[in-house]
Amino acid sequence: MFPKFNPRATAGVLLVTAFAAVGAGCGSSDDNSNTSSNGSSTAASGSASSGKGGKIAFLLPENQTARYENQDKPFFINKVKELCPSCEVVYENATQDAAKQQQQAEAALTQGAKVLVIDAVDVASAAGIVNQAKQQRVPVVSYGRLVAKAPLDYYVSIDPYKVGQQQAQVQLAALKAAGKANPRIVMINGSPTDSNSAPYKKGALSVYNRAGAKIVKSYDTPDWAADKAQQEMDQTITSLGKTGFDGIYVANDGMAAGVYSALRSAGLSSSRFFMTGQDAQVDGIQRILAGTQLMTVYQPLKKIAGTSAEIAVDLVQGKPVPASLTPEKTDNGAGQVPSALVPTLSITKDNIKSTVIADGFLKPADICTGSYAKACQAAGIS
Numbered sequence: 001m002f003p004k005f006n007p008r009a010t011a012g013v014l015l016v017t018a019f020a021a022v023g024a025g026c027g028s029s030d031d032n033s034n035t036s037s038n039g040s041s042t043a044a045s046g047s048a049s050s051g052k053g054g055k056i057a058f059l060l061p062e063n064q065t066a067r068y069e070n071q072d073k074p075f076f077i078n079k080v081k082e083l084c085p086s087c088e089v090v091y092e093n094a095t096q097d098a099a100k101q102q103q104q105a106e107a108a109l110t111q112g113a114k115v116l117v118i119d120a121v122d123v124a125s126a127a128g129i130v131n132q133a134k135q136q137r138v139p140v141v142s143y144g145r146l147v148a149k150a151p152l153d154y155y156v157s158i159d160p161y162k163v164g165q166q167q168a169q170v171q172l173a174a175l176k177a178a179g180k181a182n183p184r185i186v187m188i189n190g191s192p193t194d195s196n197s198a199p200y201k202k203g204a205l206s207v208y209n210r211a212g213a214k215i216v217k218s219y220d221t222p223d224w225a226a227d228k229a230q231q232e233m234d235q236t237i238t239s240l241g242k243t244g245f246d247g248i249y250v251a252n253d254g255m256a257a258g259v260y261s262a263l264r265s266a267g268l269s270s271s272r273f274f275m276t277g278q279d280a281q282v283d284g285i286q287r288i289l290a291g292t293q294l295m296t297v298y299q300p301l302k303k304i305a306g307t308s309a310e311i312a313v314d315l316v317q318g319k320p321v322p323a324s325l326t327p328e329k330t331d332n333g334a335g336q337v338p339s340a341l342v343p344t345l346s347i348t349k350d351n352i353k354s355t356v357i358a359d360g361f362l363k364p365a366d367i368c369t370g371s372y373a374k375a376c377q378a379a380g381i382s
Contacts, residue, residue, distance in 0.1 A: 052084075052086070052316070052317045052318065053084055053085075053086030053087045053088070053316070053317075054087055054088070054112075054114040054115075054316040054317070055087070055088045055089075055090055055108075055111060055112050055113045055114055055115075055316075056080060056087060056088070056089050056090070056113065056114070056115045056117065056312045056313070056316055057089075057090045057091075057092070057104075057105065057108035057109075057113040057115065057116045057117065057118075058073070058076055058077070058089050058090070058091045058092075058117050058143075059091075059092050059093075059094065059101060059104055059105060059108070059116065059117065059118040059119065060072060060073065060091075060092070060093045060094070060119050060143075061093075061094055061096065061101065061119050061120060061121040061145070062093070062094065062095055062096040062121065062223070062224070063093050063095055064096065064223065064224060064225060064226070064254060065224060065252065065254050065279065065281075066254070066279075066281050066282070067279050067281065067299075067301060068093065068119075069093070071301045071302075071305075071361070072119075072144075072301055072304075072305055073091060073093075075301055075302050075305035075306065076089070076117070076305040076306075076308060076309050077089045077091065079305060079306045079309035079310070080309045080312065080313060083309060083310065083313045084313045084316070084317065087313060087316060090108050090111060090113055092104035092107075092108070094121050096121060096223050097121065098120075098121040098122040098125050098126070098193075100121075101118075101120070101121045101126070101129070102125070102128065102129060105118065105129040105132070105133070106132070109132065109133060109136055109138060113138065114138060114315070114316045115138065115139055115140075115141065115312045115315045115316050116129070116130075116133050116138055116139070116140045116141070117140075117141040117143050117308050117312050118130075118140065118141070118142060118143060118147070119142075119143040119144040119145055120142070120145050120147050120195075121193065122193040123145050123146060123147050123148045123193065123194065123195040124148050124149075124193070126147045126148075126150070127147060127148060127149050127150035129147075130142075130147055130150035130151060130152060131150060131151070134151050139153040139154075139315045140152055140153055140154075141153060141154045141155070141156060141308055141311055141312060141315075142154070142155045142156070142157075142332075142337070143156055143157070143304070143308050144156075144157050144196070144304070145157070145194055145195045145196055146195040146196075146330060146332050146337075147195075147332065148195065148332055148333050148334075149332065149333040149334045150332065150334055151334055151335065152332060152334070152335075152337045153315070153337075153338070154311050154321070154326055154337065154338050154339070154340075155326075155330050155332070155337045155338070155339040155340070156304055156307050156308045156311065156326075156339070156340045156342075157196070157304065157339070157340075157341060157342070158196075158299050158304070158341060158342050158343075158344050159341045159343075159344070160195075160196035160197075160199035160200050160203065161199040161200075161202060161203040161206075162203060162344065163196075163200055163203060163278060163297050163344050164199065164200040164201060164202060164203025164204035164205070164206075164207075165203040165204065165206060165207050166203075166297055166344065166346045167200075167203075167204055167249060167251075167276040167277075167278070167295070167297060167346075168203070168204040168205075168206075168207035168208055168249065168276075169207055169346075170276070170294065170295045170346050170348065171247055171249065171274050171276050171294060171295070172207060172208070172211050172213065172247075174274045174294055175246060175247050175274055178274075180246045180247070181212075182211075182212045182213065182214065183213050183214070183246035183247045184213070184214050184216045184244065184245045184246045184247070185208060185213050185214065185215050185216065185245065185246070185247045185248070185249055186215075186216060186217045186218075186233075186236050186240075186245045186247070186248045186249065186273075187201065187204070187215055187217065187218040187219065187249045188219055188221060188229050188232055188233065188248065188249065188250045188251060188255055188259055189201045189218065189219060189220050189221060189249075189251050190220070190221060190224055190251040190252065190255075191220070191221060191222055191223050191224045192220045192222070194224070197220065197251065200251050200278075201218075201220075201251075204249055213247075216240060216244065216245050217232075217235075217236045217239070217240065217245070219232040221251075221255060224251075224252060224254060224255060225254075225255070225258075226254050226255055226257050226258035226261075227258055228255075228258070229250065229254075229255035229256075229258035229259050229262075230258035230259065230261050230262045231258075231262075232259075233248075233258070233259045233262035233263065234262050234265075234266075237262065237263075237266045237268070242266060242267075242268055245273070246273065247273055247274050247275075248270075248273040248274070248275045248276075249276050250275055250276050250277055251276075251277075251278060252277055252278040252279050253277040253278060253279045253280070253281040253283065253284030253293075253296055254279070254281065256275055256276070256277040256284060256287070256293055257283055257284075257287075259275060260275070260287065260292060260293070269292075270287075270292045270293065271291045271292055274294040275287075275292075275293045275294055276293075276294060276295055276296070277293055277295065277296040277297070278296055278297040278299070279296065279297070279298075279299065280296050280297070280298040280299070280347055280356050280361060280362065281296070282362060282366050282367060284296045285347070285352060285356065285362060285367050286367060286372045286375075288347070288348065288349050288352065289349060289352070289367070289372055289375035289376060289378075289379055289381075290371075290372065290375050291349075294348065295346055295347060295348045296347045297344050297345070297346060297347065298344060298345045298346075298347045298355055298356055298361070299342070299344055300342055300343075300344070300345075300359070300361075301361070302359070302361070303342045304342050307325060307340045307342070310325060311325060311326070321338075323338075325340055326338035326339055326340045327340070328340065328341050349379055352367075352379060352381065353379065353380055353381050357381065364376065364381050364382055367381065368381060368382070
């Protein structure tokens with residue numbers, strides 16, 4: 001259901017200079033937002049203006065994954081405020097409902113939004129949102145997930161194929177060190193409506209296939225839901241038994257929590273299976289410190305949100321977007337979209353302090369709670 005595209009085309013060294021200044025000034029809270037009971041909010045604009053203002057719609061897909069409300073939202077809004085105090089961010093979260101996101105986009109356009117920045121619930125159906133915006137001459141930035149077969153203006157994300165490779169490479173190295181030369185892998189993949197899920201899986205499979213690993217079960221998990229990942233792991237244990245697999249590939253930390261629960265309920269230690277993850281959530285980092293999850297992948301969300309905010313502010317102010325911000329091109333089935341693909345990092349127990357903590361993404365106080373205090377101390381985190 002996904003278009004053929006190659007987001008790996010030219011990502012890499014060029015990004016270092018382009019993104020060097022993006023993260024500066026991105027705070028971790030949104031003091032001026034009014035949040036409703038369904039997770040949506042509108043950020044009030046500042047009183048002073050350093051240039052032409054306007055409304056920017058920021059549409060996120062769901063709130064099951066902690067990053068969207070805790071990182072993406074405040075990072076984006078605060079960067080817009082820094083760059084354009086007179087700009088207003090109209091924020092909405094679709095809570096994993098594509099029809100609701102369509103309604104939110106239509107409402108934002110009715111309210112006079114001059115730019116849409118959208119992380120789509122469903123990358124196929126979101127083409128309708130893009131087309132409607134373009135009819136009203138409103139530019140669209142595809143954020144995180146690539147909207148398929150639609151006339152996008154810009155795309156800001158990570159390289160999902162590389163993320164899958166990073167996850168599998170770290171896991172296979174650990175399995176090899178444990179004496180598992182040709183391991184049997186269970187794959188708990190992401191939602192089929194997310195454009196990144198397929199390349200995550202393909203990237204991991206490219207590594208597994210070269211290494212002679214055997215995929216004994218593979219699931220595409222609706223909505224990235226932890227409870228559904230838990231059910232998939234329960235089914236795997238029932239089908240294969242407790243010794244029928246050696247490693248568990250999990251596409252993100254939220255689902256890893258569900259897999260961890262399934263293993264515990266079955267009386268299995270998750271440390272045996274070198275479980276992967278993504279997003280560097282607090283609970284994922286805690287499991288890594290405790291030895292119950294092997295790794296996660298850190299997406300520098302300040303850079304992703306900051307770059308998207310820079311593009312959106314330039315667009316709303318009628319300024320040309322510097323080519324250095326989007327040095328790549330990504331094919332979404334409708335054309336070559338100017339793209340910024342931010343490099344990601346594999347996180348293990350050894351580099352938590354020098355990455356997510358050093359970047360200010362997470363604080364020791366967030367991680368080192370309760371039973372995790374001793375694990376933090378052992379890892380030099382305080």
